[in-house]
Amino acid sequence: DAKTTQPPSMDCAEGRAANLPCNHSTISGNEYVYWYRQIHSQGPQYIIHGLKNNETNEMASLIITEDRKSSTLILPHATLRDTAVYYCIVSSAGGTSYGKLTFGQGTILTVHP
């Protein structure tokens, strides 16, 4: 699976948009970009995933560049409860890895009042 690079930490003011970048320059054609987050002491939580097109759900938006070498997770109106470690993961949905997710260090997002 392709490796990802994320900033170790970011801050955001409550109510503002949080934009979390991720570089995945070695992504291959059949690999998806997944975002998960882990709130302190809890299990990771799925946020969103995409292949080529931008995606939006009730939690967030995912913007993937045209060359697919980077992406940005957007939390449109961050709240204090969004403080967590955010993981950007690249993984193929099938094949021999059978959906294996390889977690990196992630980005610690701290939302301030």
Place this chain on the structure above:
Amino acid sequence: DTAVSQTPKYLVTQMGNDKSIKCEQNLGHDTMYWYKQDSKKFLKIMFSYNNKELIINETVPNRFSPKSPDKAHLNLHINSLELGDSAVYFCASSLPGGSGYYGYTFGSGTRLTVV
């Protein structure tokens, strides 16, 4: 209504003991996983089962033995526990290949402390 449930939530045991962690999911998923999160917070996959069949077996000591009696359950048995086994163990499930709208669903974790 818990989707992926693990028991126990906390486990404190002495070196050399044998212990089991249980995991059950009620999502109808075919694939289940065990992940380990160490003190440095890295999450690493240990095992993956699809419909009771072992699919992924990472470099894990053979003291760790997963067992899947049916596709809704994936238990983890650990023999001869060592200090380095202390970690948080997460169970997860997904549709085959990790696909599907909701990706993986993780349990809340089992914090294992070996003393």
